[in-house]
Structures are given as structure tokens and as C-alpha cells.
Amino acid sequence: MGSESEAIAGWYPGHMAKAVRRMRESLAAIDIIVEVVDARIPRSGRNPTLDALAGRRTRILTLSREDLAESATTKRWLDDFARQGLRAIAVDGRQPRSVARIATTVTRLAAGTARKGMSRALIIGVPNSGKSSIVNGLMRRSVAKTANRAGVTRQLQWFRLAPGIELMDTPGVLAPTRLDAGAQWKLAICGALPQDRYDPQHVAAAFYSWLIARHPRTRIPSPRAFAAARGFMRSGGEIDHHNAARSYIRALNDGAFGRISFESPDDAQAA
């Protein structure tokens, strides 16, 4: 997947570089950082550039899409982050009741960090990790645009969360570095990469080889079996593997194959 890795490394569009610049400029006013990472990839789904940007500010790590991750693994991640002294919460970003737990923590932290009665928070993370959904949940109405593809939010935008608390939504930013093959398929499945930047067949195949190495007796269909069963045929009887693989990845994200965590705190760091 060498050439793909370059294509992805090259995908650091102007809006991301600009967003990072603007975030840096706003940092002096920021007291709290809410980092959002897909609960299925708490290691590969974090961006070291944003981590460095957060510095020593009060921080909340939000594991989003907890509805798609294995509950026991998410629990292990939460314990692991707690051991590192990081406040972490797992949520379903589409459910206001779930997101309310972030509001409780932000409000409590805001009381301790406010300057002249105002506390400001910045929400950061890789593309499509669920930042704007959380903003909407916290605001209890749809104020920020959300969609299931990378690069929806393009501008930094302030929202008034409560009297004395402001929150800034930001565009997703991917680390502008070469991604190793293991991180690529995970970020692609979690929607952090734009669809035209990866080959869905490679991604579906990489996922499935990871899966059968872990669960040799899995009942989740292989991409090939899925394509055949769903009738992805081109005229002439050939299987349309490309569109089948896209549909396979969509099914995974719809939860059709059940809850799957792609990473656990016990994996070797390099995995």
C-alpha cells in the first residue's frame, strides 16, 4: 500500500493547515480541550499535532461511537487513560443524553478554569471523529453541520454552551505524516480519510485479514462472500468488488457486523 500511503500523506489540504494555524492563534484564550477520538481506534485515531497543541491545558478525551466498539475493550481503554491521568468519557455522539455527560464535566472544569467569568473550550480531533455531532448534542439543537464523510467542518466556529462557557468547533485534522499500513485501514474504515484517497478493496481485505487472525472462527462474512451474497454483479456475471467493498465498509459502520474494536490497550504499540 506504498503509493496509497503517499496519497494519504499528501492529503493535508489547505483548510487543515489553516485550521491548525487558527487554532494556535486562539489558544491563548482556551482553557479546556475536548479531544474526540473514535472508540474503535483510540491509538491510531489520535493526532500527535493536536496533542502537542493542547499542551498542558485541562483536557477531556471523548471516545465517540462507543455504540460500535466492544464495551469491555472501551472499558479497558478508559481505565488505561485514567491510569495515565487523562479524563476520558465514552459516548454515542448522536444521543444528547449520552453527550450530556461531557457537558457535566465541562461545566465542572469551567468553574475551576474561568477567567473573568468566562471559560473557553476547543473541540479537536481527526476528520469525521464526531466533533460536530457532540457540539450539537451539547447545544441540544442542530447548530453545526454533520455528515458521514471526512472534511465536513471547514471553519472554526464559536458556540455559547451556557452562560460563561463557550465552545469552538474545528475542522478535523489528520497528522500530515506517512501513515503505517495498520493505521491506514482503520482510519479509512472510521471515515477519517476521504473516499477517493483509498482503495476500498484493500481496506476491506486488510480489515478481514486482521479479523481472522484474531478470530479464526468469526461469523462475519469475508468481503468476497459479502459481495456474492449481496449480488454485486456487473453485466456479464462478474462481481463488482469495488462497490461491494464500499458497501461492506458501510455495513461495518452501520453496526451490521456487531461491535468491533480495532485496537485495545494490550496490543503491541506498533500494531
Ligand SMILES: Nc1nc2c(ncn2[C@@H]2O[C@H](COP(=O)(O)OP(=O)(O)OP(=O)(O)O)[C@@H](O)[C@H]2O)c(=O)[nH]1
Ligand atoms: N454510530 C455513531 N455515529 C456517530 C457518532 N457520532 C457521530 N456519528 C456520525 O459520524 C458522522 C460524522 O460526524 P461529525 O460530527 O460530522 O464528525 P466531525 O468530527 O465533525 O467531522 P469533520 O467536521 O469532517 O472533521 C455523522 O454521520 C454522525 O452521525 C456515534 O457516537 N456513533
Ligand SMILES: [Mg+2]
Ligand atoms: Mg465537523
